[in-house]
Amino acid sequence: MxxxxxxxxxxxxxxxxxxxxxxxxxxxxxxxxxxxxxxxxxxxxxxxxxxxxxxxxxxxxxxxxxxxxxxxxxxxxxxxxxxxxxxxxxxxxxxxxxxxxxxxxxxxxxxxxxxxxxxxxxxxxxxxxxxxxxxxxxxxxxTSTMAAAAPLPRPLVMRDDILHVVPGTLPTADLRRALAGGDALAIMKVGTNLPRIAELLDEQGLTPRAWYVEAASGEGERVLPLSEVERSPAPYFTQILIPGTGERR
CATH class of the missing domain: 3.40.1010.10 (Tetrapyrrole methylase, N-terminal domain)
Known part of the structure; x- marks a missing residue:
């Protein structure tokens, strides 16, 4: 406290x-x-x-x-x-x-x-x-990020991974730079920004590692590979997580 x-x-x-x-x-x-x-x-x-x-x-x-x-x-x-x-x-x-x-x-x-x-x-x-x-x-x-990471098949961060927490509301140029920065990523405030975020993750080759988590730990929780998610606005309580690999980029 x-x-x-x-x-x-x-x-x-x-x-x-x-x-x-x-x-x-x-x-x-x-x-x-x-x-x-x-x-x-x-x-x-x-x-x-x-x-x-x-x-x-x-x-x-x-x-x-x-x-x-x-x-x-x-x-x-x-x-x-x-x-x-x-x-x-x-x-x-x-x-x-x-x-x-x-x-x-x-x-x-x-x-x-x-x-x-x-x-x-x-x-x-x-x-x-x-x-x-x-x-x-x-x-x-x-935190919602830790709850969203709990059902994933691998740790969010391991060894010397650097975790970047990124607001999905950033302007596109700033968001592009932020997504390029960490070994592991937690993208907050996805919501209506999902199509734009997904396009940038495609651009940077991160989509195969990305997970879509909706309503983490709550009723209606959904956990899917981002590649299986429709590219349309998501509910408010949605995050995209990209676990680290334990090998620095």
Missing amino acids: SSTTASTTGGRLHGIGVGPGDPELMTLKAVRLLRDCPVVAYFCRRGGRGQARAIAEAHIPADATELPLVYPVTTELPHGEAAYRERIETFFDESAEAVAAHLAAGHDVAVLNEGDPFYYGSFMHLQLRLQGRHPVSVTPGV
Whole structure:
């Protein structure tokens, strides 16, 4: 667990990693902290309760105050557009203040996060805004990458392999360079970027080693060689993994 100290009193903000999908992959510490927190916050889309809450549902106390943090946009606007960035930054500002109100009242707040809070997690946006104002603790969780690697027929990394974690949302030129860099690759945020990513992997001769993993450890998990997957947009919780060979490239 990592923590930061604060100069003010009040409740403690807990960023809790609930793992990638399978509720049994939650840590004992995550379960204990969640059961002890009077306020439970989680990010979700409009009309839903969010993946993190679904994973942790069995451990949320019946008398807990729930604080859904509802994204104003998800896929409606391209992430690179100024309008998207402005709306999402305002949302995180407002979410941080909603959480801060409970902290100022002396209540601990558990913020649920799929996987690990500091591994592309939304919790980090609250932590960056609230550290220094309130005590903050982070409880790590099993990452989606490790869950996606578990069903593969070979280790993700071995010996002196270098693992590169690559966001599939990168511009094409940057993505091409990133894919050329590691002995093993974990490509995140695949989703609608799958056709473009697959084309670049073909170009670099990496497709025969590539695995497609959808909904790692969760219901509907699919694990296939990338060569057997249709080149069309994939569901949001999809990754492509390319295990290392143990022999440096």
